[in-house]
Amino acid sequence: MPGGTDHCRDSQSQPMIPELKLLLSCARIAASREDGAAIGRLLEDGIDWALFARMAIDHGLAGFAGHTLALLAPDAVRVTSSMRFA
Numbered sequence: 001m002p003g004g005t006d007h008c009r010d011s012q013s014q015p016m017i018p019e020l021k022l023l024l025s026c027a028r029i030a031a032s033r034e035d036g037a038a039i040g041r042l043l044e045d046g047i048d049w050a051l052f053a054r055m056a057i058d059h060g061l062a063g064f065a066g067h068t069l070a071l072l073a074p075d076a077v078r079v080t081s082s083m084r085f086a
Contacts, residue, residue: 026064
């Protein structure tokens with residue numbers, strides 16, 4: 001895309017919800033310091049944990065997300081009955 005690096009957006013796309021941003025930030029084999037900082041900012045702004053868990057499970061990313069959050073933000077995760085990270 002000329003003049004930009006965001007290959008996933010076009011002129012008609014909507015901004016991503018925080019839960020999706022968090023899921024994509026957590027869905028990595030090895031998270032960087034930058035990922036950790038981004039995750040911290042998202043958590044400070046508030047997350048709908050039930051929605052996040054549902055999205056993680058639906059997309060098969062619960063294991064990655066749970067592992068990343070356990071490493072980078074163990075105190076920030078609120079476990080609900082719908083969250084069962086593999």
